[in-house]
Amino acid sequence: MDSMFNILSLQNKIKNSRRESRIINALLILLMVIFAFVIGSAQISALGITPGRININYEEGKEVSGGITIVNTENKDIDVVIIAQGEFNQSVKFSEVSFKMKSSEREKRIQYTFNMPSQLSPGPHIGEILAVQVPSKTSGGETSVGATVAVATQIHVFVPYPNKYAEASLDIVSDNLGKITFVIPVINRGKLDLVRVRANIDIYGNLNEKVDSFNTNQVEIKSGERREIAYTWNSNVTSGRYRAVATVLYDEETLRLEREFSVGKPILDLQQIEVNDFTLGEIAKFEMLVENQWSEEIKGAYAEMEIYNPKNEVMADIKSQTYDFSPLSKKTMVSYWDTGGVKKGIYDSSVYLRYGAQSTQKDFKLDVKEDSITAIGVGYVISAKTKSGSSTTTILLIGIVVLILINLGWFLVLRKYMHKKK
Amino acid sequence: MEINKKIIYGIDFLIIVGSLITLIVMFGYARPLVIGPIDNYNTTNNSVLFTFEKGKAILLDDNIEFSSPQRIFVENYLVLHLEPGKYYWKIEGALPSTVRTLTINSIVDLKLRKIEGGKEEYEVVNAGNTQLDVDIYHNDNLNRTLVLDIDESKQVSGEAFVGRQNG
Incomplete structure (x- = not known):
């Protein structure tokens, strides 16, 4: 019985000592974390x-x-x-x-x-x-x-110049609809007000030929004020690089500003995909006809094709070699797909034409048969523009029309009819 | 006779007043409801949440004339990341909303982290919302000036560091 008691007592002691050591370990870890935090925060200074x-x-x-x-x-x-x-x-x-x-x-x-x-x-x-x-x-006397x-x-502090003095810059903003807005913020840095401030803008093409010329609106700018003059240009020109030369006319003085800009974007367009001489299980040669719609050279472009299995997982990711496209030219990009183990069927696929920091995506389906592959339903992924607000406008218009009809009906027809009835 | 006239004038009055009230209610309904940010909003946070109803686009410009606005097509809410500066904005819907202003104040925030083992070696971090020029002094002399983009950090040695807005 004694020996049994001794064994139990020993077991309890071991348990207690284990518990203590666990607590000590936890405390040590906690202390280390606090120490690391204190040291870490002491090593950072910020203001x-x-x-x-x-x-x-x-x-x-x-x-x-x-x-x-x-x-x-x-x-x-x-x-x-x-x-x-x-x-x-x-x-x-x-x-x-x-x-x-x-x-x-x-x-x-x-x-x-x-x-x-x-x-x-x-x-x-x-x-x-x-x-x-x-x-x-710190408490030890050392700096943190x-x-x-x-x-x-x-x-x-800007001290105005004694006479008429303007500072201006030329900003060019383009949208997706081919409209380019030329914005010229003008600051009147002189002591005198500027009565008439406007700008004439000339557009020059790649070969330095004048493409277009137009005038902005005219504004008055008081001393120390900043105002903008602007013109929105419908750029019915081929895509590429252009140069804008703006002459800001403020009363009798002029200021010349110059800036290069692009019309359109460097776009590679996938027009056609063909696979010739194909047998399922062998290597398929994809020939992709690609057009450079940009009026400048695009270098180092390549095509990346992703093919998805029915679970929408990428089953193949194939890349072409790189190609250089001269302006407004077409080229065939080639990439290869090993169809070993691939079954007949229709597979979702995406082609990314990558060039510089840009890429163009085209989604389609691949109809894989025993002796042919056909690309079906080529189309760009585009974001739809929101139509919100149109319903409110319709309600508003209907409401106004109804009100007009009620007023006309009463004042022109019913009122006269009631007068006659009298 | 007199009663008939009174009735006609009464109907005149009802139609005119009724039309005016209906117009006010309709225009009030059609005008976008701008929720946030509040007018004259001031912050050093570059990300601003725009919330509204019955609108289709946010118009944002640095002048009240909206001479070269940025038009962002969006429904109900959007977080925009803006550079420090003063902005005028309104919501476009069936009718335009009132114009509100917001100001993103630039904050110059310089963080210094000592590199372990390195004598006077520090990692300098631009923790503000604007590009920084950082003057680095050694033995009370200007040693070099560093340009740091937002959130950019560089390892340098020096005794004193002065950060100021670039440009």
Whole structure:
């Protein structure tokens, strides 16, 4: 009985010691995780500031006030110092110049007052509000990261030029319907208002021949303002590279802008797929007739064909070699499919024509027979344009028509009839 | 006689007022219901959720004249990733909605991660929403300036790092 008790007691001791060791192990792991986290977080230093830039139009002696936000990105206890530097270091004052942010404090708003100095020369002037994170000390007396991190909000002040002065750029936006919009944002950087601002745009082709010419709308731009002039061009020209030369006319002055743009997109079009001299179980040679619809050369294009089994899994992924297409030309791309083990039937398939960063997809079915393969139902995958809103318009139109009819019916017919009846 | 006249004028009044009320109700119904973001929305998050009803497209531009708008065909909601700046936007439907503004404030956010074993070796990360110029100082002298795209990081050595909006 004693020996039995001893054995049970020993077993209990072993169990307890195992439980203890498990607890110790768990505690050790927990400590290691906490240590790694503390060390890891001590190795990172971060600081943010918003906005990154403040744009101000110059007015001599004017006081401008606003706020900047310092962001404690890493949620740590940090010390921050605010400094003005650059051209306006004597002109900017802050509500606080140094402060602590606790780990729980995500953001801190600082107010600034900027007194615009007198007699600044025309043109851009830049100053900075700098937020500097002071390297903090750990309990051991060592710095956490060691390096200093600072972030800046730039103060951009533009002093207008004495007379008429415009700054402009040319943006070209094209849509899928062949319409190209030429947008010219114009900033009046002069002291005087610009009464008539418009642009004439000439379009030149690849051989430097003038293709078209047109004028934008005309606007008035007050001193310091930014406005846009634009023209939407229906590009009834072959696809390819073109050059736009815009002459911005503002009162008596001119400004020339130039930019290249593309009409259409480099498109390779799969027109036909043929498999000749085929026997099931052997290698099928796919001949794909592809047209380059782009008026420039496309280099390094290849075809990738995926064939799917009835479970919609890719059963074959075959690629052609690469081909170079001269402008507006057709070529036959060849790829091979080993049909060993393939059964007769209809298989879904997709061909991707890949060139540069682009690719064109065509989906079809392959009718595989004993001695032939036929591609059926070729068609592009296109996204349908939403038709939402048309029903509301219809309801609105019907409602208006009904109202008009009621009003006309009453005032022109029924009312007169009732008068006559009297 | 007088009663008949009164009836006719009464019907005149009913038809005119009824037509006006119907028009107001119909136009109110047809105008897109813009839910979000609220007017004068300010954020440093480049991703903005647009939510609306009875509209077919979002029109977005940097000027209130919508002289070169970006037109995005979408139904009910869409998250757009926008560059920092001020935007004017409205919803196109059977009728246009009112114009709202939103501002994406640029945030300059610089993160420094010490590389283990390296003396003054750091991984500098652009954690903000705008491209950064990072000045790297060594012995109190400007050593070099680095350009970092959004979320880009580079390993460099230095003692002080100053990040500011590029361009």
